[in-house]
Amino acid sequence: MKPIRFSRDTLQFPQKDFDMVKEGVVSLGILTVLIVAAAAIWGAPFRPAVTNQQVALQNPIGIGQEVLGDLDGQGGIASYGPPYNNGWHGQAQSVQSFLGFSPQTWWGTPYQVNTAQADVLTPLQMLATASHDSALTAALHTYKTASYTQQQAWTSAMTNALGKATVRNGQVLLPPGHYGPVALMVNDEINLAKSGLLSGALDRETNGGVYRWNVQNDLLFLQGQVLPNIANNINMAGGQWGINHDEQAYPGPWWLTPYTFLYQIPPWSTGATGDQTAAYAMGLLFVLLILVPWIPGLNKLPKLLPVHRAIWRDWYRHLEKTNACGQCPLLASCTKEFRGHTSDQQQSTETVPSCYQPDATFAYNMNDGLRSPSMRPLRTSTD
Amino acid sequence: MNWTQSMRQRVSEKLTWDHLLPSEQPVYVSSLVYSFGVFTLSSLVICIASGIIMSAYGPTWYQDSAAGSLLRGVHFWSVQAFFFFMTMHLVGQFFMGSWREGRALTWVIGAVSFGISVIEAFTGYLSRGDFFSQWNQVQSKDAFNGAGIDGFLNILNNGQVYGLHIAVLPIILIGLVGWHLIAVRSKGVVPPYQARVLTKEGRHS
């Protein structure tokens, strides 16, 4: 037969007056005042979002580089792999696989991003149509009908050129070279970004043409260089404990510390599957937290540590003063940490543990709210 | 078996007013540590209240207007308070070994609430609509991807993230916290570990 656990009925311990509703209301009141005051004094952090337009105005070459990366497959998303695509011409760069285990690939490619099409060719086609721009239409046609080798020759020449380009009056000036239609395309997309319309073109793609809920392509466009550079300047990059801290002096999501800590140490800081293994390491730790009551050793740890003696010091002081436990008729089962068997339970219906019994010294020692023993007849577990 | 009858019986046995809302507590309930749970709950209430106001007016309001940013401040600091007190509460309950004597479920519900709160806070950061959101969106897509979640949860889809933050996750969290509180009340506050007892040989055991 399964042993029945003997547990102490908390209603049988000596009781004192306690006003839960008042405690709750007072706590809510005090915290409301403190929190509203903090909000009024310090406010909350906010650094306006970065737009393609701002970047194009301040750093047109940066936008040009994003455009080229998307067009020639050098960009991070172009060759990312699931869930965005199957890589660039079948070569996926960002698939994390740990011992052949790669949950990233399980969903296939639900978000379908072909960066050359989505970030460059489609927006430029929209621009050409909207502005009756026959030069741009012709450039797009030349690019699309050229061989892949020819396209790569133009884009790599252009990539080199952008490294040496200068900006005068907001215009990108390139050294002479064989860029085919790509120079015009990149320049026009920089101008589209400057006008502020590029974001709209990109958002349109991930929202079926309406609404602006899904900002995927807009954000992916900036994710290669631009956002990391800004984050780096304000110490928010991953290697700088990234997400863990917010703007300047504001507290951030410090509760993610154990997680961000993993990114500071090997193997997570160095390995190609760092994200995957960090996520599963945290998952494992979380399961351990949930299972604490059953983990041998860990579930006995608080009993060994003396912290509980400080938390319940008034109670222990009382028990020691009256030697209640020394005299207890249930001492034997008590030392079994209230996990006796059926026999113990039967015993308990006849014998009352002495720590259940309020006595005069207790009323005197503890606070005034304590009911005197005579006012509260002891219940036994039979009633 | 009549399900209705047995449900009624269980509820009326386990959840009497003496259990749910007692006007007395065992005398050993005498420490600030016991208040951390209540402080956690109060912060959560402020968090939810400010969140309801913010979502009623909408993102552009809380990003751009003065009243909106005050509310965003209240929401921000109540989250800080919530996590602070929840952590203190967790640590306190650990040192008290509060899962003892039939209270393991209470611990489990608490720990799961912690996990849900972390995701809830994260989706909140992504709904702020500023650079911090943008940056964490593009950063965490790799992390969520590595964990194999991004294929379901598109971190870059504000519609999905915002919906999770203001409806799906709060409903789950409120349900869990309600269950946690009922579990606590139905068992009563966990009694202290046994006192050290002077044995006949004069040793502490």
Ligand code: HEM
């Ligand atoms: C969502 C946030 C939480 C809220 C609002 C909350 C609220 C409360 C409240 C009001 C109590 C009773 C008073 C007290 O002892 O403080 C309590 C008890 C308890 N909490 Fe939580 N809690 C939360 C999270 C947690 C977490 C994360 C854990 C641990 C993993 C936890 C474990 C416990 C346990 C074991 C008890 C029972 C204490 C006893 O029986 O004496 N709670 N909680």
